[in-house]
Amino acid sequence: MAIKIDVSNLPGPTPRVEAIKERFVKTTPEICVERAQLITESYKETEDLPMHLRRAKAFEKILNGMTVFIQDDELVVGNQCTKPRSAPVYPEFSCKWLEAELDRLEKRTGDVFLISEDKKTVLRELFPYWDKKTSNELATSLMTPDALEAQGAGVFTVGNYYFNGVGHISVDYAKVLTRGLNGIIADAKAEHKKTDLTNPDDLKKMHFLDAVIISNEAVIAFARRFAVEAERLAASEKNEQRKAELLEIARICRKVPGQPAESFWEAVQSFWFIQLVIQIESNGHSISPMRFDQYMYPYLQMDADITTERAQELLDLLYIKFSEINKVRDEGSTKAFGGYPMFQNLIVGGVDSEGEDATNELSFMCLHATANTKLYQPSISIRIHSNTPAALYTKAAEVSRVGLGMPAYYNDRFIIPALLSRGLTREDARDYGIIGCVEPQVAGKTEGWHDAAFFNMAKVLELALNDGVDALTGKQIGPQTGALTSFSAFEDVMKAYKAQMEHFVKLLIISDNACDIAHGQRTPLPFLSSLVDDCMIKGKSLQEGGAHYNFTGPQGVGVGNVGDSLTAIKKLVFEDKAITLGELQKGLATNFEGLEMEGLRQMLLNRAPKYGNDNEYADMIAHEGALIYCREVEKYMNPRGGKFQPGLYPVSANVPLGTVVGATADGRKSGTPLADGVSPVSGVDQSGPTASVRSVARLDHVIASNGTLLNMKFHPNALKDERGIQNLVGVTETFFNGGGTHIQYNVIGRDTLVDAQEHPDNYQGMVVRVAGYSAFFTSLDKAIQDDIIARTEQMF
């Protein structure tokens, strides 16, 4: 008999949750060297083996050799490192940057990691082994000189997968819960029996399946190590209640994830082991649980003994576990991925395969756990459709009001058709979840490569207005599309923009595909691959095209700047004839220095309409500017046999990408941040949120099927009562009805943010929405903090 859960009255955090969270918040991130040591030893031992087996053996060695521990009062166990919030090292992807930055890790301005001199020595000794062996170095050798030059100029960056694992995936968690890893192993063995080893493809498949079996057995053994540790602690535990808990932990860890789960606690623990080891096998982030409320619900229903309080507590504890996972990035990347983000996206609600509402009690509890723990992980999201229950909508709005920037709202009505247009079946499209920031896909079947690049649309426009010459370096890096002063009509400007776009998107494709091939050759992931269809049947890892659906999703950044710049040119130069192209050229070249040029800048800023103010003229030009990028990207194929699909979201790359763009025709000064996602340029959206929402909805969100992002910032005052909640729902619904796919709300006052910048010690635990994710505000680089503060606040 299932428990009866009153979703309108869910329990707050227990003292155990409070205590464990407090301990977590006080922990400082450190670098952990265990993984690097173990994988280096393993690689040295397996140089004669095929790559799949080398990967599996290394994974096995890490899981057998790394420290395991259980913290006081924990009910959900499993650690990534020697300490919570520490980050392991993954030298097989890249390590030269880490070697160069070892002494900077403690000193940099954001995402600081502690590391002792001893540990630095350990790393310095093992790094030389990896010279020329990393996926990064292979990718470089596959890229063309002009592609590398474009990256150097900041036209785009493929840094994420160039230096790290890919991640950005959601596995078939339901399969693990229902069949256990033993079930996966049985499938691998059955597949093994079908192989004909005289067929060369099957010979490769055999090695892959062997690697799958080794990896899965290694995870089962890893879980048993926690059972042993729990029994050891139980033996000396004086408190009887805790002793019983430890013995229960031991029992569970001997059972899952090897065998099927049969209670909610077992399911939570089984889930966590999978979520954890995926992030030990590779450092690809955005390992997203996705529709957790769907695949976990049966275990809540079947659990006869559990109380609502215990179920909520287990969820809360799991959320703290999500937050313990960490990743060290190079200093440049921390500007684009600030705040130790891991992007583990958990989504609730939405429709089922029949198109009916899929909400259940767990949907509410998952939202509630975010309010209880107030941490930045998991990234919590909600799917909205025509029949989303009002109670769930209200619950989500109440969590928005907490001010964590979560949940993010997604629109079934437009995302499902967008996925259908990318070739998903109706059933799969209806089962979508969100990866990382805002990227939709179906779990357990997709290798989406969602964060393939950040593409600087504003830089492309700069090159179009500058005959292909980089304004910051004076180098000719793009095709010669004509001097600005040679254009006689607005169409000429658009033609140049298109031509530059074609050129640089090609270079982007080359760069992404080079990284893709390198991952397939050097860093296939057999464990991860075993949990995604159709890898085992195809006998190929995900990295080699084993998944059922394959995509590559590069993001266009600077929609607002491109739109506003083109609008200003069209209106002020060609229609009003208020300025000449020569004057514009001079203004851009001089960064609007001097009184006369400042006057020009003010005209560009204030005398042309701006995207984001519900002005069709400006909005449709922004639409066109974005569409030119999207149409170009979707022409191409990746090495895994899948299509490229564009997205329009920046993570926080709008800040670093802005540093390499000179002055723009929207009046933006050289080097300042670009607009965030599909949000209007900071400060120009003066007509309020309803106008912004109507403008943003005018973009084509369906073609940008890799995801779009709209950040709305609300003063807490705006959501203080029931009326405020109703208004938030009204804004979301209107945006979604008009064609928007994603919206999120930051509900923290400007004063609070400024004060937090000045007195970080008082705001250690304060979470804010950055772009597609949330982070501790105080851990962000100051430039990102400033950008968040500057985004127009909707004051009332």
Place this chain on the structure above:
Amino acid sequence: MSWSHEYLIYDPGAINRSELTGLISDFQRFSIHDGPGIRTLVFMKGCPLYCAWCANPETIIPRPEIMLIPHNCIGCGKCIEACPSKCLAQVDGIVSFIDRDKCLLPECGKCQRVCYANAVNISGRYLTVEEVMDVVLRDREFYDRTGGGVTISGGEPFAQPVFLMELVRTAKILKLHTAIETCGQVNWNIFNSVLEHLDYVLYDLKHMDSRRHLQGTGVDNRIILENAKRLGASGKPVRIRLPLIPDFNDSEENVRATAEFIAEFSNLEALDILPYHRMGEPKWGQLHQEYKLQGVVPHNKERVFELADIARKYGIEVTVGG
């Protein structure tokens, strides 16, 4: 100021339009504190009262006027060159008035036309009912989803009674929820005929003592209280608003008198106590006028809540901040 692009540049020709126009100082979309749901506020220019604390002083005078925002000025001097009557000059490199009385508005506006930096602004545009409705209707879907609509504010909407009447009548034909924010200083017959087209009234009571009311606002409260009483029996939902001004109307006695007076209303939704704030102060400077409440300190929160509690003793709903 959030003028949509088509009304950005002040057009002196608009005063001679043959259609009925109203003088509008601004719109505010996504207003959520002036009536139910998400609303658009239409600010009408011109007010029979003259309150020293006014947070929108550009809405008092019933004519277009120049507002200078020195912070935006880049010192290009174009406005001074453009001004035919020599009422502007640079002081320390920044635009400033030397003789405001010479300003040729509403017939001119040349200075604003050349000020790309928005340092010279003109408050007030002559718009037709249709033009106002164009802006209002943009957010119709938001209203429909949240029970919102349009709120006519100001200034004093009743200072332009013909235009107001046409505006709310049109809004009702378009099935919009209509609200008004008013000081109540208007002939009851006019009030009553507009009231027919209103769904909601936000009504200010600035002081219950007529002499003090005259001192603070320039008019006594006789008509205002009479109209309030009639409104209170009209059946339309009413919110009474008390802008709480230090040393003017913030005595317990005045709060009690206000609460006692409105507790009789059959249709009272609530009393909103609106604590004094200084957000309007810069605008007085931009209009080249003295802000008489300089240095007046807003109440502390506790005091405002105490006064709210006192009002609640009369059995009425009281909010702070509206």
